[in-house]
Amino acid sequence: MTCTKLEVCVDTIEGAWIAAENGADRIELCAALSEGGLTPSAGMMAAASRLPVPVFAMIRPRPGDFRYSDAEKTIMLRDIQLAVQYGMSGIVTGAVTSEGRLDVEFLAPALRQSGLASTLHRVFDTFKNLKTAIEGAIDLGFERILTSGQGQKAEQHLQALSEIVRIADGRISIMAGSGVTHLNATRILTATGVRELHASCSVREKVAGRDQVEMRLGFIAQNGMKVTSAEQVQQLRATIDAFDEKGP
Template identity: 60%
Template structure:
């Protein structure tokens, strides 16, 4: 019998990290600002999450927007990798691309060679036109996995490319499907793509009070905050385990 499929849950609060770990996540992607696609979490947050019962990988992304980074930003990313090491992370989630729409191997390879941490290539992969070249580059750099939605907005829509990526990468690097993964579509994504790892936020939106001072002063969104939901983690865990 095959080993259990893996469920990774991305979170941007320490409470969310604990909920994910306690309700079936195999691994946590720790971020700040998931509303911006995920940014580097603080050293304090990394330290707090390091004692959880499952491996925690820290997002290394210095800003929102594209993945073409300046030399100053790359230096910051290297410092953040060191912070992840010092604060007990088991891995990092990182990506960088060139103006030629290739993976930035000149930066990423020495960055990963300079750390003992494992590494996931995040969805910067989905911005690259040639997924086979991107997989080859990811292997050469030293990534252990690629997170992808199959070049579409959601993994459900990108099943065809994800399946092709799995076939092309087999034996060299793991392909993890993510973006829009829910208990309702997880089984279909797993079956149609052949991936053994799924990535999801397992979050629900908590409505804000429009009249609250936090909303009025711009500290909170009027549409509310998305928070990790224990029921969704458990439901997705169950969906992932069904074969």
């Protein structure tokens, strides 16, 4: 039977435990998911190292594009060292040159330094030439590519995802992410051939009365906070398991 993997991205330690205890195969550990995910703190990595599933730490020093200065690259290398030190199973990272190509000169030694499994994050979705980007990721030794099919939501770019899977040809895992839920997971898996899904499994939580001051001051969004949902993880896990049992 095919075994489709579920990775859940989180930015709190509570969310990490909820995901791990309700069906996630792997955790992508971040700070600031509202910014697309940034490098978690050393304390966060240390706490997450106790989880019962593999944890991959995001290595992304700031929001925005993926062209990094020398100073930022130095920070990223130090953060990779911390990921190793605090027992992470892998890292999630990426960088581009000023010409918009994979920054091989930085990424090759960075990945060698870590010695950990690695995922190329959605910087992949910025590249114009899919084949060149996939071959570059393979040559660098990335274990997988996280992609939405080069659009905002994976569900809207099934043909592109299918083409990425075809080009990869089993040489590197393709993981579909962005907007993945139990409601569209079967469609994505059936149409594309991906065998890894990435989701936040989050819901927006209303703010309790004691947090009204934080909301007024702008620390909490007016529509509440997004939190990892045990029910969402369970539903997505069940959908994946049903798909695997039936077969593609």
